[in-house]
Amino acid sequence: MFATIAKLLARRILVSIPILLLVSMLLFMILRVLPVDPAAMSLPPNATIEEIEAKRVEMGLTLPLPQQYAIWLSQVAHGDFGTSIQLRTSVTRLIGQTLPATIELAVLAMAIASALGIAGGLLLFYLRGTRSETVLDVGSIALLSLPEFLWGLFLILLFGVWFEFLPFTGVLSAGYQKPDITGFLLVDSLITGQFATFWNAVQHLILPAFALGVSFSPPIMRVLRSSLLDVYQDDYIHQARLRGLSERRILIGHALKNAILPTLSLMGVQFGFLFGGTLLIEIIYSYPGMGNLMVDAIRNTDLPIIQAVGLTYCVVVLVISILVDSLYLILNPKLRTR
Amino acid sequence: MTLAAMPRWLRSGRVLIGLLILLFVVTCALFAPYLAPNDPNEQNLIATLLPPAWADGGDPAFPLGTDSLGRCVLSQLIYGARLALTVALIASFGAMIIGAVLAHVAGYFGGWVDWLIGRIVDIWLSFPPVILSLILMVGLGTGVQNVILAIVLVDWTRFCRVLRSEVIVVTRRDYVAAARLLGFSHWRTVTREIAPATFPLLITLLSLEMGVAVVVEAILSFVGMSVGADIPAWGQMVADARQNIYQAPWNLICPILAIFITVFGFNVLGDGLRRTLDPRLSQTERG
Numbered sequence: 001m002f003a004t005i006a007k008l009l010a011r012r013i014l015v016s017i018p019i020l021l022l023v024s025m026l027l028f029m030i031l032r033v034l035p036v037d038p039a040a041m042s043l044p045p046n047a048t049i050e051e052i053e054a055k056r057v058e059m060g061l062t063l064p065l066p067q068q069y070a071i072w073l074s075q076v077a078h079g080d081f082g083t084s085i086q087l088r089t090s091v092t093r094l095i096g097q098t099l100p101a102t103i104e105l106a107v108l109a110m111a112i113a114s115a116l117g118i119a120g121g122l123l124l125f126y127l128r129g130t131r132s133e134t135v136l137d138v139g140s141i142a143l144l145s146l147p148e149f150l151w152g153l154f155l156i157l158l159f160g161v162w163f164e165f166l167p168f169t170g171v172l173s174a175g176y177q178k179p180d181i182t183g184f185l186l187v188d189s190l191i192t193g194q195f196a197t198f199w200n201a202v203q204h205l206i207l208p209a210f211a212l213g214v215s216f217s218p219p220i221m222r223v224l225r226s227s228l229l230d231v232y233q234d235d236y237i238h239q240a241r242l243r244g245l246s247e248r249r250i251l252i253g254h255a256l257k258n259a260i261l262p263t264l265s266l267m268g269v270q271f272g273f274l275f276g277g278t279l280l281i282e283i284i285y286s287y288p289g290m291g292n293l294m295v296d297a298i299r300n301t302d303l304p305i306i307q308a309v310g311l312t313y314c315v316v317v318l319v320i321s322i323l324v325d326s327l328y329l330i331l332n333p334k335l336r337t338r
Numbered sequence: 339m340t341l342a343a344m345p346r347w348l349r350s351g352r353v354l355i356g357l358l359i360l361l362f363v364v365t366c367a368l369f370a371p372y373l374a375p376n377d378p379n380e381q382n383l384i385a386t387l388l389p390p391a392w393a394d395g396g397d398p399a400f401p402l403g404t405d406s407l408g409r410c411v412l413s414q415l416i417y418g419a420r421l422a423l424t425v426a427l428i429a430s431f432g433a434m435i436i437g438a439v440l441a442h443v444a445g446y447f448g449g450w451v452d453w454l455i456g457r458i459v460d461i462w463l464s465f466p467p468v469i470l471s472l473i474l475m476v477g478l479g480t481g482v483q484n485v486i487l488a489i490v491l492v493d494w495t496r497f498c499r500v501l502r503s504e505v506i507v508v509t510r511r512d513y514v515a516a517a518r519l520l521g522f523s524h525w526r527t528v529t530r531e532i533a534p535a536t537f538p539l540l541i542t543l544l545s546l547e548m549g550v551a552v553v554v555e556a557i558l559s560f561v562g563m564s565v566g567a568d569i570p571a572w573g574q575m576v577a578d579a580r581q582n583i584y585q586a587p588w589n590l591i592c593p594i595l596a597i598f599i600t601v602f603g604f605n606v607l608g609d610g611l612r613r614t615l616d617p618r619l620s621q622t623e624r625g
Contacts, residue, residue, distance in 0.1 A: 022461050030477040138352070141609055145602035147553045149560060150594050153576065157587050276466020280557060284580070294469070295561055298476050310473055314464045321464075 005329050012325060016318045023314045024076070024307075028069050031303050037061075038303055041085050072307075081308035086300040091308045094293060099312065100183035101171065102282065102289035105212070106275045108205055112213025113274065114267060117220025121263070122251070124225040144218040149280035152211040156284070159207060169286045171204050172197065208285040216274045223266045227259040234258075261332050268324030272317040350614045356545075356607025363600050367419040374413035375401060378570045382408030387586045405575070405589050406582050415596050417570040422600060425486055425555040430547040432490035437497025438540060442528050444498070445505025455498065462495045471554055475563040485564050489551050496550070497543055501536055508535045538615035542608050549604030556597050572597050 039055040040047070047055075056062055060071055075082065081091035120140065127133040146154070160168040171185055172178060176197050179188040186205075189198040231237065232255060240250045279291030286292070290309050297305035366373060376399070388404040389396045396403065402411040444455040462470070471488045478484040508514065509532060517531045558564040559573030567574070572593040579589035 019457075019461050019464055023464055026461070027473065030473055033477060138606070141605050142598075142602055145549065145605045146594075146598050147557070147601070149557060150576070150597060153580065153590055154594060156583065157590060161583055161587060272463075273466060276468040279466075279468050279472075280560070283561065294472070298472060298561075298563070301476070306473065306476060310465075310469055313466050313469045317464050317466060 005326060008329060009322065009326050012322045016322065020314065020318065024073060024311055025069065027307050027310045028072060031307055032065060038085055082304040084302055084305050086302045091304045094305065095290065095308055095312055096183065098288060098290045098293045101185065101287065102278050102291065104184055104186055105205065105208055105287065105289060106278050108209040109212035110271050110274055112209055113216040113220060113270065116214060116217035118224060120217060120221035121224025124221055125228040140218040140221050143214065146215060148212050148215040148277045149284055151215045152208065152281050152284040155207050155211050166207050167204050168207050171201055171288060173200055176200050208281045208287055212274060212277055212281050216270050219270060220263060220267060224259060224263045227262045228255055231255045231259045261328065264331065265324065265328055268321055271320050271324065275316055275320065276313065350610040352606045352610030353614065356603050356610055359599060359603030360607065363419050363603065364423060366416045367423045370416045370420055374416045375399065376410035376413045378409060378413040378417040379568055380409065387582060390588055402592055403588055405578055411589060411592050414570040414575055415592055418572045418575065418596065421565065421569055421571050422552050422555060424482065425489065426548040426551040429486045429489035429551045430544055432486065433493040433547060434497050434540065434544050436490065437494040438501055441498045441501035442505050442532065445502045446509050446528055446532060459495045459498055467492050468557065471558065472563060475558060480563060480565065482565055485555055485558055489554050493547060493550060496547060500543060501539060504536050504539050505532060508532050542612045542615060545604050545608035545611055549601040552597065552600050
């Protein structure tokens, strides 16, 4: 069993490499057609034309485009994304500082989306054929119509401004020290035993994670409901009923196990979208992740950061889809015997 | 669309609700100059952050209050519908045309063409849509045409992926083989035999895509990457109101509701069409 999974995994990873190459090429091309001059931007405004020209040569901007791409790519392959034009620090370090925060937010949000999605899907299915189902179903379309950044603002209004219940800026309140071991704040504060810091960080994460999670839960609900409806057509459900099992036992113990598989592959796709959605949530909650790094870089046309962050988002999305595929394979025995 | 099918989809409550909501938004957009009580860009610095007319301190001249520059919120909302709907209509049609053509080519011909188009879609899907549209906006620069272009370039894959599998199913049907045996050209087979069968799915996706386009435009104008400040945009209103969230929460609620209602209209319409026109399509993706 592990051999087949390993083989399929290896194939998925091999397919990802050309995709990443093309993505990086696309990123490089889009950003190189911009009418901005990175050389002039990295020099003080009183630099002479000759100085700018010298800098252009130094930065390799006079080389043909394919050659520039090749140089950039070989540096990226060595983990070097260059130096930020605006912040004058290593882009790799900037990403190292912000990526863990974004991953923490995305994972928590995905957990919330899955919990809400599965609970909602079961409820929708349980109420099938009743009037409340129609109400809930239209309700789930309404949920679907409020994008994550509006949820974020709405929750700030509700819990941050009116009820003054939860904090909504940054990751920690003033006065808390940020432990730095892995970069993952929740993990670090637990390892170092700073439970007050941990609790403060959790409070800061609740609103952004919930805003993101709730906006990605309706598709999960709807797919789970429809795959449960499909599964209930199967003979083994009738057979379970003939054996005298309770409806609850049939639903949770038998039907859900089979219906969860299509839901799982949707959740993989959703996780990818959700990871992109962190960008807006981070801006709204002034959360120090990659999204804020990216938007600041866009405002300052800081090309090395834009390229690096764009590529990092793609790598994470590909990794997520490979992980979900292998999970799918582990859970679904039908796919293994090919 | 045959006449016999008309009453069936018009009978759906969801389709009706969706159409009514959208009719309302379209009316606002079309007749904005007649409906708006004030010029949406006119600043009134002695009347900033006014509450709605019914609240204490409200001014009946500004039914929904004013923003931080003293601009009329209601007028901005009404004019904002113009940008939202322009982008929604043109961008989703553009995305539909590219996506549908590629889907029919890939699904009908199969083989290496299908492989190639499938790989291009894979590359696109490895970008989170928000990130890709932001990067495209950096490359293209701001402006309505570029917002539309960015949405078309990002979202054509939504149509392509879903339609392609439908085209494959339809292509295998006997009547398509019969059409080929009768000597129909590829062009005629696709346009006369296959496209009509995929049309219901196409219309459903189009409606959902319009909702997505409204959201994307709001996102881009929220981060200041959409249109200039002189064109009222809901996303820009949200971004402005965010600065004064304590003093004027209603400023934030109004554009949020406007975006929500419009997108809800498109989504309910799409869902209603999906149920009545194509019972097989499963809701497999967000929006």
